[in-house]
Amino acid sequence: xxxxxxxxxxxxxxxxxxxxxxxxxxxxxxxxxxxxxxxxxxxxxxxxxxxxxxxxxxxxxxxxxxxxxxxxxxxxxxxxxxxxxxxxxxxxxxxxxxxxxxxxxxxxxxxxxxxxxxxxxxxxxxxxxxxxxxxxxxxxxxxxxxxxxxxxxxxxxxxxxxxxxxxxxxxxxxxxxxxxxxxxxxxxxxxxxxxxxxxxxxxxxxxxxxxxxxxxxxxxxxxxxxxxxxxxxxxxxx
Numbered sequence: 001x002x003x004x005x006x007x008x009x010x011x012x013x014x015x016x017x018x019x020x021x022x023x024x025x026x027x028x029x030x031x032x033x034x035x036x037x038x039x040x041x042x043x044x045x046x047x048x049x050x051x052x053x054x055x056x057x058x059x060x061x062x063x064x065x066x067x068x069x070x071x072x073x074x075x076x077x078x079x080x081x082x083x084x085x086x087x088x089x090x091x092x093x094x095x096x097x098x099x100x101x102x103x104x105x106x107x108x109x110x111x112x113x114x115x116x117x118x119x120x121x122x123x124x125x126x127x128x129x130x131x132x133x134x135x136x137x138x139x140x141x142x143x144x145x146x147x148x149x150x151x152x153x154x155x156x157x158x159x160x161x162x163x164x165x166x167x168x169x170x171x172x173x174x175x176x177x178x179x180x181x182x183x184x185x186x187x188x189x190x191x192x193x194x195x196x197x198x199x200x201x202x203x204x205x206x207x208x209x210x211x212x213x214x215x216x217x218x219x220x221x222x223x224x225x226x227x228x229x230x231x232x233x234x235x236x237x238x
Contacts, residue, residue: 011061049087056080070139085115163189
């Protein structure tokens, strides 16, 4: 299969986004060993999980370049979609621990049920009518079906609401460093949501380029939110 120039650009950007997300996620998780705070593990896993759709696209892109054929639909969707509920749940652990600690068990119980429902529907459609999940136009471009469109929009809405509450909790802190962290988290969520919406709804290759760029920017902001540069910490401490 011959890929167009814009598809090659998007494929390369997709690989960069996945690598950046994995590196940032791992670096955040390693902060657990410095702070002994499990929140870093959960937020690190969450950010890695947000890139799984592009992980599938990146693998498919590499295969298309090397073998002439991308990933078939079933493995593509398995890699890209099947673990989203797990990573959504890891985010809810971090969120409920900091924002709704008193109601943590209830929040996690509700989301555990939601995640199981999404997973059951996904696997049912995967092996019965995967066109309801999506149709691959190219190795890296998928026209999402009605189920996945609703699924992804639901995830984006949940991320925006919980991310907003998470940020607000930080922004009302008396600690200026935590307040700044809350602002950066909010900006990263908004940029990530905008990139994800563009990636989900629009089928034009140029729009996908914009989407990936926004996702990469959001990744760096997410990392800086939990790992503020030293010069900023010094300024805030004055």
